[in-house]
Amino acid sequence: MKLADLYARPGLTLSVEFFPPKTEKGEESLFNEIELIKRIHPGFCSVTYGAGGSTREKTVDLVEAIHEKCGLEVMCHLTVVGQSKADARAILERLRRKKIENLLALGGDPPQGTADWRPHPDGFQHAIELVREARAMGVFSIAVAGFPEVHPRAASRESDLFFLRQKVEAGAAAVITQLFFDNDDYFRFVEDLAKLGVTVPIVPGILPILSAPQVRRFASLCCAKIPAALENQLKRVEADDNAAVDLGIEYATRQCEGLIKFGVPGLHFYSLNKSHSVLAICKNLAF
Numbered sequence: 001m002k003l004a005d006l007y008a009r010p011g012l013t014l015s016v017e018f019f020p021p022k023t024e025k026g027e028e029s030l031f032n033e034i035e036l037i038k039r040i041h042p043g044f045c046s047v048t049y050g051a052g053g054s055t056r057e058k059t060v061d062l063v064e065a066i067h068e069k070c071g072l073e074v075m076c077h078l079t080v081v082g083q084s085k086a087d088a089r090a091i092l093e094r095l096r097r098k099k100i101e102n103l104l105a106l107g108g109d110p111p112q113g114t115a116d117w118r119p120h121p122d123g124f125q126h127a128i129e130l131v132r133e134a135r136a137m138g139v140f141s142i143a144v145a146g147f148p149e150v151h152p153r154a155a156s157r158e159s160d161l162f163f164l165r166q167k168v169e170a171g172a173a174a175v176i177t178q179l180f181f182d183n184d185d186y187f188r189f190v191e192d193l194a195k196l197g198v199t200v201p202i203v204p205g206i207l208p209i210l211s212a213p214q215v216r217r218f219a220s221l222c223c224a225k226i227p228a229a230l231e232n233q234l235k236r237v238e239a240d241d242n243a244a245v246d247l248g249i250e251y252a253t254r255q256c257e258g259l260i261k262f263g264v265p266g267l268h269f270y271s272l273n274k275s276h277s278v279l280a281i282c283k284n285l286a287f
Contacts, residue, residue: 002141013266135171208277209248
C-alpha cells in the first residue's frame with residue numbers, strides 16, 4: 001500500500017526505521033527484532049541509505065527481503081549525494097521491478113570523513129530533482145524529510161520551508177521529520193507549512209533514547225537541541241544505560257502523547273534496529 005493511502009486511512013499510522021546491519025549476525029538479529037515490531041502492526045517500515053550512499057546495495061537487498069519475507073510494507077531511502085543519475089535511476093528501476101511502491105527521497109549525508117556536502121558531478125543536485133525523477137515513473141509514493149529545527153545546510157528558516165514546499169509541489173505525498181525533543185518545534189513547523197499551503201501529512205520522527213552519549217551524538221549530527229530539562233535527566237543516567245533506556249521510554253511516551261493530542265497523522269520511530277523501547281512506548285500509548 002502506498003504512503004498516500006496509508007495516511008488516508010482513519011487512525012494513527014505507526015512506522016519504524018531500520019538501518020542495514022554490517023554482518024550476517026546483525027541481519028539475523030534485525031529480522032528477529034522485526035518479528036517483534038510486527039506486534040504493533042506498523043503501517044510500514046523504512047530502511048536507511050547510509051552516509052554518501054555507502055550502504056546502497058545492502059539497503060535495497062534489505063528492503064527486498066523485508067518486502068518478500070516479513071509481510072510488511074517497506075519504504076526505501078534514496079539519496080542524491082554519492083551517486084550519479086544513472087545509479088539513482090538503476091535503483092529506482094530495481095525497486096519498480098520488485099514492486100516496492102514507497103520511497104524517501106533525500107539529499108543525504110556526506111561520506112564519513114568528509115566535511116562538505118557535495119552532489120555527485122554526474123548526479124542530481126537536490127532532493128527535489130530526485131522527487132521529480134521518481135514521480136515521473138508513475139509507480140512511487142514519495143516522502144521527503146522535514147526539519148522542525150531547520151535543515152543544517154539551510155540559509156534560513158524561510159528558505160528551508162520554501163524548498164520543502166517545492167518538494168511537496170514536485171510530488172511528495174508526505175513529510176517525515178528529523179528527530180526532535182521539543183514538541184513546540186514540531187507544532188510551529190506544521191503551522192508554518194500550513195501557512196504556505198502544504199497539506200500533506202507531516203509525520204513526527206521519534207528517537208527513543210538508549211544512552212546519554214548516544215542521544216547527544218545523534219542530536220549533534222542532526223543539529224537538534226536537547227532541552228535543558230532533558231539534559232538534566234540525562235546527567236543522572238550518564239553511566240547507566242539501562243536507566244537511560246527507561247528515561248527514553250518515559251520521555252518519548254510523554255512526547256507522543258502531546259503529539260497525538262495535537263492530531264498528528266502518524267508516529268515514525270527511529271528504532272536503531274531495537275524493538276524494546278518502541279514496543280514499550282506503544283504499550284504505554286495503548287497501541
